[in-house]
Amino acid sequence: MSSRRSRSRQSSSGRITDRQIDDLMSKLQSLLHDARLGSHDRASAAKVLQDTCSYIRSLHREVDDLSERLSELLDAAGVSSAQAAIIRSLFM
C-alpha cells in the first residue's frame, strides 16, 4: 500500500515551518519533562534537545542497571519461588 508513502511525501512538500517544529518540540518535550524542568520557560530548542538526549541516556542507564539486577536475581532465585513472586507482583 503506497498510502503511507504518499502521505509522508505530502507532508514533506507541505513545507513544515520552523514555527510548527518549535511548537511541536515544546509541546512534546515539556509534556515529558514536567518533572525535570519544573516551570522554567526554557523555550530554547537547543536546550530542549540537549535535555531530551540526556534524559534518554539516563533512561537507558536505568534500564541497563535494572537488567543487570534482574539477571542476577534470575540466577539466584529458584524456579517456583520466582514464579510465585512474579504472579504475586502481577496482582499487586
Add this chain to the structure above:
Amino acid sequence: MARSGPCDGKGTAEGDRLLRWRSVACNDGAGDWNLGGYLKGFWWEGSSLRLGMTISNGDGDSAAKDGRRERKRKRRAEPSLVKWKTEGEQKTYSSKLIEALRRVRRSSAAGAASAATDHSRSRAVREAADRALAAAARGRTRWSRAILCGRTLKRRVLPRAGRPKPVGPARAAERSKPPALKTKARVLGRLVPGCRKLPLPSLLEEVSDYIAALEMQVRAMSVIAEALSTVGGAPSPAQTEGPM
C-alpha cells in the same frame, strides 16, 4: 483471531514469532513499511493484538478501506502517549517480559551456564526487555519496528523507510535550522533506534513515544525486580488475594 497460519500457540518461542513477523515485514514492499501488508502476516497469540483483526475486517471493501485509512491517518497524526501510562499496558508488558525472562533463564541454564558472563546475561535481559517493549508498541512507531527487526539490520542497506531527501526549495528550508540544532537533532536520532535519518517533526514524535515507553519499561522492570528480590521474605501486606 481469524488468521490462518502456523500459529503454534503458547509453545511458540517469542523469537520464532518475531522472526516470522520480520520476514514478512522486511520482504513486503520495496521502500516503505507496509502497514497493511505486514499486519496481514502478523501472527500473534493472546490478547495483546487485536489490531490485526480490525485491519483484516472488510479487507475487500474499498469504501471501508478508505474510511479506515482516514481513521488511520488521524490516528497517526496524534500518537497517544497515555497508553504508556496505563496500568493495563504495564501489566501486559510485565507478563510478556516475564515470559521472555524465563526463556533467557532456561537458555542460559541449558547452555554453558558457567561460560555465560554477567555482562552477556544482563545484555540478554536488556535485549529481551527491549524486544518486549517494541512488541508492546504494536508496530506503530519507527523505533519499535527497528528494534524488532534487529538493530544490526540498520547497518546494512535497509530499504529506505523514510522518503528520499527532498530537493530544491524544501532543502533550503531545512538549512534554515542552525547547525548546532542539527547536530543535536542528529545525536537524538542516534539515541532512538531506527531514527537516524528522520526529519525533525517525525523525529520528535518518535522521541516522545520512545521516552514514554522507556519510562514504562523502567517502572515494569523495577516492579519485577522488587518482586524477585523479596522472594525469600514475607509477602508485603499490600498484596491483594490473588488466585494462587
